[in-house]
Amino acid sequence: MSGFATPVLFAACVLACCTLAQSALAQTADASFDQTIDADLQAQAQSEMDTGHDTEALALLNEIVRRDPRQAGALLDAAVLYCKLGQRDLSLRALARIDSQYKVPPAIEKLISIYRTNTCTPTTPRPTLTVSVAAGVTSNANFGPSDSLVTFAPGAPISSLELAPESLAHRDQYIESAIQGELPVSFWPDITLLGGLTDRQYRSQHGFDQRTGTLGVDDQKRFSGGEVDNQIAADLLWLGASVYQRNLEWHSAYWTLPRAFVSSVARAGLDFTLTDSAYPGNSLYDSVHAEVRAAFQAHIGERTTMLMFVGPGWDRPNGSRPGGMRRGYSAWLSLDYDAGRRGQFEAILEQSTLNDAAPYDPVFFGSIAERQTVQTASLRYSYPLPRGWSLYAQVSEQRISDSISLFSYTVHDGSLGVSWKY
Template sequence: MRARQRCFALLWALSGWALAAGATTAQVGAPPAPSAPAAAQEPASQDVLYQDALRALAEGRADEAAALLVRFLDQEPRHAGAWLDLAISQCELGNATEAERLFTEIETQFAPPPGIMEVIAARRAAGCKAATAAARPGAWLAMLGRGHDDNVNQGSNNPFYTIGSGANQVSFELAPAFRPQADNYSQLGLSYVRPLPGRSTLAFQLGARRHDSQRQQDIATGLVALEHAWKPGNWRLRGTVALGAVTLDRALYQRQRQVQGRVTPPLRLPAPLELTFTASASHVRYPTRTSYDGTTTELGSVLAYRSGAALTQFSASVLDDHGQAARPGGDRSGWFTSLQWYTRLGRQWNAEVALTHQSWRSSSVYSPGLIDQVRRQDTTGARLALQWQFRPRTSLVTEWRAARNRENISLFRYNSNAVQLSLRWDHD
């Protein structure tokens, strides 16, 4: 299990509404993505600019959303969805007169359908008051899944192992409990994010996985995180602190603490590209196995490319893990890389493909006299997910995951494959 944990992603993207050539086009389910600078050095792609505005509006940054939407409408004055989003952002800023002017302009120019008229009527009835952070609604996501994993215990794919060295080497055959164990499982997940005063966001995340037979592999996770954003000039900065815990077989297994910083400078990159630099430090404690405690630092970067309905992200980082003096193998160094691709497939379908690779190299022999090898670990992961939004805020997600853990110590080498079907509810 990787010591580092990402904090959280925003759970929703605001739906946009557009009328073009007499037709209505909904833009829903955009994947979470970092937003572009509010004042880019190069002319920004219009689609990217609009998505950034929706992101800012969804995160409660109505002032930033309004500025981005004004820039977008300078180039796309007939985009009805952007007009509506601008009116809503002005309403949330408490600018009732300007919001009413924009609502009237929408009714005059675009003859909106009944659903949009209901949105406008509801906004008018509620009034336009500047919302405090405490008054902004939070967003939550719930997931209930059922799946099958062919190696829930990460059992070794080699039935034999050898301990000792030289003339003292002894070979054994692994007991069945240490070989791959397949099982079905049920999984539950719940996430909640809420804006706080001063560009801050609070997030909670809970999860549990219960196996049908291998109950000793049951896990539960909890995470709470606080994120704060800054925007000095055209720079964008985000800082996150997080606390987490993991239980295994209904007993506390791991505690985690993490701090992370993200910096997006105003580089002169082509409009669809965005480069973010990251740094983090995390400390992991194992209450029942204190010699495995460790502190991991990470330095990396994320390159994002957005085009139309698709987002591609490539990340790479270097890792350094300092453990307790008694930890087998001593300190470790390594690197991590991932490639992720998100896309919308029409109005109701989203797809995601992800590939990851992590490499660790220990600094000393794993266990002198027993396993006289310096551990080298390479783990490759893959994920494929297809999401069908068959009704508003309700989706069915089909997912496949695979892991290939290749090590020079055969005892720890394993492969696993899992498939899962989940019902997901989004609310914002």
């Protein structure tokens, strides 16, 4: 190779290297610019979702997916928004695309399953109806106290009292039936009418037969990336042949959207209940009860669901009720295990406490203020049958512990029944 050719070849190599370097720099700059645009679009979409502008957020998410088909998270968010906007077919199409094109963690698979089977419902809700009949036995049909001897405070007119046998706990058998339904209002979106009737007839203790009638309305809405449920209901409780209690209740709950955590999908919320209770036979015990509780729900693995509520409660009398104002707390926990064709198990644990602000009755009980704790545990097993039918067995225990022994009692229940759901 000549001496002249060597400098020319060197210059050509330098020029080629410079060209490649400029091309690489340009590609790097273009990629960085694209990433900046994608990040900005994602931030805008999140902002629109947080402010409840679902249509605008959906347009931004679709643009993100169009620019980069690898954005599975944006596609999942779009599927959720399609669902919220009532476009169920487009939502299911997006979920199917995620299933076929991406390898997602088990928790995300669970989240997709929840939206596909529960959250993303048809745009035209259907009415529901549940009917059940059961036969059972209880250890305490008349809510009789656990202790037959009532001891009074020193200085009371009498020192103690032996309760008559008919006032103590009586075992009995019963037949229980229930019907509950929900009717969506077609001309009023998000509104559902509620109704129900329950009836328990004892074999012997007919004075304690129980019947309950309920009517209400429910409103569910999406709000700030979550869900708000408001329900107003009125119910009447008959004990024997007379109306024993009347309740008017407002229940409100806020839930965040479900989030995936490892192998679980969970959501949190806040629950508020306000109940006005009246007792036609004794207005002295009329009151207003309020509860504010933190709420948590989790789908654990493929088959287990947990639901929990806990928070303070207040009970203010409308008149001069003995003991005056009451304060306390309530806690509620349920665990549900779906065994598929083998049936379903549900366990519920509940505890609530209310403490009086003043002595209950200074004449008979001195300075003792009533402190009452209610503990309930139940276990239910349901076995599915064809065409909406199922068999179920249930056992439960309720313990009422009170600083005044006259009001302490325990109830054990067991029943077998059949139910049908439309």
